[in-house]
Amino acid sequence: MQLWLIPILPLAGFLINGLFGRRFSKGLVNTFAIGSVVLAFLWVLKTLFGLGGMNAVYTEHYFTWIQSGALTVGFDFSVDRLTAVMLLVVTGVGSLIHIYAIGYMAHEGGYYRFFAFLNLFMFFMLTLVLAANYLVLFVGWEGVGLCSYLLIGFYFDKKFATDAGNKAFIVNRIGDFGFSLAMFLIFRQFGSLDFAHVFAQAPAAPVGLLTLIGVLLMFGACGKSAQIPLYVWLPDAMAGPTPVSALIHAATMVTAGVYMTARSWVIYTHAPIAMDVIAYIGIATALVAATIGLAQNDIKKVFAYSTVSQLGYMFVGVGCGAFSAGIYHLMTHAFFKALLFLGAGAVIHSLSGEQDMRKMGGLRDKIPWTFGVMACASLAIAGFPLTSGAMSKEAILLAANHHAPWIYWVGVFTAGMTAFYVFRALFMTFFGKYRGEAHPHESPPVMIVPLVILALLSLGGGFIKVPDFLRSVFPAVEAPESGALTAVAIAAGLLGIALAYLMYVYKPGLPDAVANGAKGLYTLVYNKYFVDEIYDAAVVTPLVEGSRVVLWKGVDAGLIDGAVNGIGARAKGIGQVLRLAQSGNTRSYATWVAFGSVLLIFLMAVLGGLR
Amino acid sequence: MMGHVPLSWFLMLSAVLFSLGVAGFIFRRNIITMFMSIELILNAVNLTFITFAYQRQQVAGHLFAFFVMVVAAAEAAVGLAIILTVFKNRGTLNIDDLDSMKN
Numbered sequence: 001m002q003l004w005l006i007p008i009l010p011l012a013g014f015l016i017n018g019l020f021g022r023r024f025s026k027g028l029v030n031t032f033a034i035g036s037v038v039l040a041f042l043w044v045l046k047t048l049f050g051l052g053g054m055n056a057v058y059t060e061h062y063f064t065w066i067q068s069g070a071l072t073v074g075f076d077f078s079v080d081r082l083t084a085v086m087l088l089v090v091t092g093v094g095s096l097i098h099i100y101a102i103g104y105m106a107h108e109g110g111y112y113r114f115f116a117f118l119n120l121f122m123f124f125m126l127t128l129v130l131a132a133n134y135l136v137l138f139v140g141w142e143g144v145g146l147c148s149y150l151l152i153g154f155y156f157d158k159k160f161a162t163d164a165g166n167k168a169f170i171v172n173r174i175g176d177f178g179f180s181l182a183m184f185l186i187f188r189q190f191g192s193l194d195f196a197h198v199f200a201q202a203p204a205a206p207v208g209l210l211t212l213i214g215v216l217l218m219f220g221a222c223g224k225s226a227q228i229p230l231y232v233w234l235p236d237a238m239a240g241p242t243p244v245s246a247l248i249h250a251a252t253m254v255t256a257g258v259y260m261t262a263r264s265w266v267i268y269t270h271a272p273i274a275m276d277v278i279a280y281i282g283i284a285t286a287l288v289a290a291t292i293g294l295a296q297n298d299i300k301k302v303f304a305y306s307t308v309s310q311l312g313y314m315f316v317g318v319g320c321g322a323f324s325a326g327i328y329h330l331m332t333h334a335f336f337k338a339l340l341f342l343g344a345g346a347v348i349h350s351l352s353g354e355q356d357m358r359k360m361g362g363l364r365d366k367i368p369w370t371f372g373v374m375a376c377a378s379l380a381i382a383g384f385p386l387t388s389g390a391m392s393k394e395a396i397l398l399a400a401n402h403h404a405p406w407i408y409w410v411g412v413f414t415a416g417m418t419a420f421y422v423f424r425a426l427f428m429t430f431f432g433k434y435r436g437e438a439h440p441h442e443s444p445p446v447m448i449v450p451l452v453i454l455a456l457l458s459l460g461g462g463f464i465k466v467p468d469f470l471r472s473v474f475p476a477v478e479a480p481e482s483g484a485l486t487a488v489a490i491a492a493g494l495l496g497i498a499l500a501y502l503m504y505v506y507k508p509g510l511p512d513a514v515a516n517g518a519k520g521l522y523t524l525v526y527n528k529y530f531v532d533e534i535y536d537a538a539v540v541t542p543l544v545e546g547s548r549v550v551l552w553k554g555v556d557a558g559l560i561d562g563a564v565n566g567i568g569a570r571a572k573g574i575g576q577v578l579r580l581a582q583s584g585n586t587r588s589y590a591t592w593v594a595f596g597s598v599l600l601i602f603l604m605a606v607l608g609g610l611r
Numbered sequence: 612m613m614g615h616v617p618l619s620w621f622l623m624l625s626a627v628l629f630s631l632g633v634a635g636f637i638f639r640r641n642i643i644t645m646f647m648s649i650e651l652i653l654n655a656v657n658l659t660f661i662t663f664a665y666q667r668q669q670v671a672g673h674l675f676a677f678f679v680m681v682v683a684a685a686e687a688a689v690g691l692a693i694i695l696t697v698f699k700n701r702g703t704l705n706i707d708d709l710d711s712m713k714n
Contacts, residue, residue, distance in 0.1 A: 583710075584710035584711075586707075586709070587636075587707070590636050590637050591637055
């Protein structure tokens with residue numbers, strides 16, 4: 001079926017634009033960049049239709065990549081229903097965001113560079129999704145991390161952007177360390193890294209080892225999917241251009257951890273403790289990130305914490321054994337969160353770069369199309385009935401209730417907060433009176449059309465019944481339908497919307513009163529629980545200072561340089577002494593010769609040479 | 612006649628000549644004098660060779676003495692040529708002034 005064409009097309013786009021894009025016109029750059037991704041999308045469609053039901057895993061082997069002792073790693077791609085969902089999300093949403101970026105990036109420098117990196121990202125993401133073994137997946141995994149780094153630091157002349165890129169890269173390395181260890185353990189236990197081989201043997205493996213593998217894999221997923229304790233990089237990653245935030249840091253890359261966890265479901269179903277850990281981390285992340293989102297004033301920061309929070313939901317779904325519900329939410333989240341970011345980008349674009357919501361307001365009439373699509377996305381994420389977000393969140397919450405009711409209740413509470421902060425952002429941006437100085441203007445059609453498509457998907461995407469589609473892939477979850485539980489979840493969302501309306505439209509003075517009333521709590525949340533400061537004091541500073549004082553000054557300058565310089569100095573000193581013998585005076589040489597002869601004779605006499 | 616003179620006398624004479632040669636080489640500054648001192652050292656050694664050869668009734672000592680004389684002759688030819696050249700170039704025969712290898 002020529003699966004390799006899917007990732008190769010964006011790679012070609014990257015190579016062409018990356019090598020020659022500097023000399024191309026914008027139209028030509030667009031042709032290669034958008035063309036390659038749209039072609040990849042079409043090829044995905046053709047492939048999936050060609051494969052039909054996909055009840056069995058379809059694998060293509062291209063070449064043996066690594067052959068070393070017992071380790072054999074092939075460059076293999078495979079497609080099953082899970083891959084199909086991911087492929088459609090990545091190429092579909094990816095295409096829309098690429099098109100949108102034409103308008104968004106029109107006035108930015110480095111136009112060709114931006115699209116080249118975006119295409120490279122698509123290549124690695126598709127490699128990740130198509131991989132048939134852990135190592136090829138890891139290649140894609142690291143590749144998307146690289147592209148994330150490159151695109152976060154896209155405005156490389158700004159210090160905060162490059163810092164954010166470094167932060168994302170380094171924090172992800174911590175998670176990848178766990179992922180690598182997990183792969184070593186998998187190879188040690190199963191003698192292979194192929195999914196088919198590993199999953200066939202996993203049920204017979206010892207539970208303790210599977211738990212360890214599961215927890216280590218989860219550690220990698222925590223880095224990539226921004227979960228506690230490694231979520232800190234994602235909010236900073238908003239330093240990149242907004243289409244990047246939408247594509248990489250909302251819709252696709254950050255969901256790679258969820259995908260990998262769901263892909264490894266055989267390991268997890270046999271390691272219930274690892275599953276529980278995932279569920280607990282997920283719900284904790286969802287709750288903590290949502291509370292931080294309540295008090296942010298930067299529109300992109302709100303959605304960044306919202307992304308962290310929603311990824312927490314996906315982890316809850318996966319951790320409660322409802323893998324298909326996690327993937328369901330992954331897909332709907334890709335729709336509405338990409339839309340939220342792109343909409344925020346359109347707002348920022350129309351205000352010439354303003355991101356502070358305190359300087360927005362009243363934009364409803366000035367940019368009505370943007371307002372319309374943002375409202376759709378907000379309704380979806382808030383869990384308004386029948387929207388895509390409501391359906392997928394409901395699936396997760398039902399599974400959570402089946403697993404442990406307290407997770408359900410925390411999830412419902414978080415859903416209420418989610419609705420509140422998203423509508424807070426919506427009301428602060430589009431309602432009331434305009435508080436800024438810029439002259440808002442509606443975005444060009446090339447930006448609006450993708451937004452409208454995504455808005456339709458946000459509202460109606462829930463009717464793409466992913467759990468039914470994935471029924472043959474994952475084990476069934478016998479979570480019963482419950483009208484009451486659904487009603488409670490929806491009510492929480494509506495309550496959040498109502499509260500946001502009350503505080504930000506009906507009585508605009510209320511938020512300040514609340515903030516003053518609970519000053520300590522507000523300061524704590526506003527400053528993101530000081531997590532960055534704590535990490536800085538607990539990890540970064542000791543590491544930097546330890547490197548500086550012990551490793552640099554002590555080991556490098558003291559020990560290594562000291563040894564080298566010391567040897568040199570000793571040789572020089574010995575030479576200084578020996579130099580004195582070379583006086584150039586013939587008679588002194590003769591004296592030395594005579595003295596030496598006497599010494600020799602004396603020694604021979606002492607040692608018994610002379611008799 | 613040799614029979615009446617003890618062996619040690621010849622060796623003592625040889626040692627005295629050798630020491631005089633060494634002392635002359637070390638303490639004199641004129642190259643020619645030093646050169647003569649070397650000849651003295653060589654001939655002191657020759658005397659030792661001959662003495663032992665006579666005492667042990669072996670021909671090897673004589674042969675060595677002849678060898679030393681041949682080498683000394685060659686050395687005299689080369690050495691004197693060098694001394695001549697040095698004197699021509701430097702205008703001195705003081706060994707302490709010939710220290711251009713230093714530094």
